[in-house]
Amino acid sequence: MTEVIWLYDPAERGQSAEAWAMYRDLFTNGTKAGYIDLHDIGWHGDERLVRRNFEALWRIYAAAGARHLVVFGGAAGGEVAREYAGLVPGAKLTVRRGGR
Template structure:
């Protein structure tokens, strides 16, 4: 099973650093982890292209052996997180609001 931790912040106040810290801690503990910041892969508001990029990145990470994916979803919360989690077959999703 793949663990997917989705961190979001409605105010987009830079919680990507918090998501990166989660990823770094997992990696340091020996977990094969991966990290995606949706702000880094978005394409001028083209949600479909962003989702395709997300799925492609996940496939590369999965082939490399990743078992935990940490995502910073910007302002996108629960509903969007579930849609993206569907792109990671077998993922167990945990959604957290940043800054908590």
């Protein structure tokens, strides 16, 4: 099973720092984890590219032994999070609104 923590902010105020801090805490505590910011892995509006890059990054993280994945999804909330979590075999998804 892979724990996927999806952080989003409907106002897109840049809570990627909050997601990065979550990842850093996992990593610092010895947990093998990955981090993906959807804004960093494609061009605005090219969902196919973002999805392909997400899958490729997860495969690399999984091969390295990661069983946790922290994702910042910008304005993308629950529905999009579930779609992407479906690309992670055995994902257990937690969706949180950032900035709280």
